[in-house]
Amino acid sequence: MTLCYNLFDPELLPLWRIMSFVFGACIGSFLNVCIWRIPRGESIVTEPSHCPKCGHGIRWYENIPLISWLALRGKCSKCYGAVSSRYFLVELLTGILFYLLVLKVTLYQQPPAILIVYFGMTMLIVTTIFIDAEHGIIPDKTTYPAMLLGVVTAVIFPEIWSTASRLEALWYSLAGLSLSAAALTLVAYVGKLIFKMEALGWGDVKYLAAVGACLGLGATFFAVFAGSLFGSVVGIGLMFIRKKGLKTSIAFGPYLAVGTFIWMLCGERFIHYYLNLFQYLDP
Numbered sequence: 001m002t003l004c005y006n007l008f009d010p011e012l013l014p015l016w017r018i019m020s021f022v023f024g025a026c027i028g029s030f031l032n033v034c035i036w037r038i039p040r041g042e043s044i045v046t047e048p049s050h051c052p053k054c055g056h057g058i059r060w061y062e063n064i065p066l067i068s069w070l071a072l073r074g075k076c077s078k079c080y081g082a083v084s085s086r087y088f089l090v091e092l093l094t095g096i097l098f099y100l101l102v103l104k105v106t107l108y109q110q111p112p113a114i115l116i117v118y119f120g121m122t123m124l125i126v127t128t129i130f131i132d133a134e135h136g137i138i139p140d141k142t143t144y145p146a147m148l149l150g151v152v153t154a155v156i157f158p159e160i161w162s163t164a165s166r167l168e169a170l171w172y173s174l175a176g177l178s179l180s181a182a183a184l185t186l187v188a189y190v191g192k193l194i195f196k197m198e199a200l201g202w203g204d205v206k207y208l209a210a211v212g213a214c215l216g217l218g219a220t221f222f223a224v225f226a227g228s229l230f231g232s233v234v235g236i237g238l239m240f241i242r243k244k245g246l247k248t249s250i251a252f253g254p255y256l257a258v259g260t261f262i263w264m265l266c267g268e269r270f271i272h273y274y275l276n277l278f279q280y281l282d283p
């Protein structure tokens with residue numbers, strides 16, 4: 001309860017929100033390591049960070065989120081080789097997303113523990129956007145820990161699922177996980193039968209099962225709906241630009257990821273409007 005009181009103390013709110021950006025930027029720095037190493041099968045813990053061009057070991061003061069990249073003007077301090085702007089972008093993006101989530105949780109007075117799930121999910125979202133867009137995969141090393149996070153936090157902090165019972169919360173999380181997995185496995189098989197191509201990859205199915213475990217079945221369906229919508233809009237846009245019939249497959253993961261974040265930020269509002277709609281229709 002003290003954590004709850006402190007988090008919502010009006011005097012401390014601006015501090016919490018700024019801290020959430022700084023914390024997010026630091027997590028983004030770690031995600032950069034994941035985005036580079038996981039698809040290449042490298043360990044994310046054992047090796048210290050080094051310049052991929054000259055092997056120069058990166059010192060702590062060259063590894064300060066956002067600031068170091070700007071100070072070194074996007075170059076390695078030894079070989080002056082360009083350091084991808086993705087490093088800066090991922091840190092900035094993660095900082096902004098964490099900030100928005102803390103803003104939402106404090107405004108809506110949600111249980112503070114929900115931030116653990118939101119932050120974990122944001123880590124999956126950011127890695128999915130960058131890894132899937134570049135390599136066309138969503139690695140198990142990112143989706144399995146997210147599933148575990150959803151289930152474990154449900155038992156430790158049942159208030160995330162708006163209940164006092166740990167067993168009930170565990171049930172909600174497991175139901176979200178298994179029903180998402182079952183529904184999307186079906187979609188993947190049927191899609192393959194009808195379109196004769198992989199409409200939904202297994203990486204996408206596991207990603208959505210993780211969404212179900214952390215945020216519930218409603219989030220899974222919303223992510224699929226919003227993701228399909230964004231994907232279609234971008235796909236049609238690309239078709240006009242290229243003018244030829246589009247056949248290059250676009251990774252679905254980044255769109256699912258954007259849909260998931262929108263759900264975390266304002267999912268409750270959608271449910272509210274949706275339920276209100278039926279209230280008006282009801283005579």
Ligand SMILES: [Zn+2]
Nearest residue numbers: 051054076079
């Ligand atoms: Zn270098």
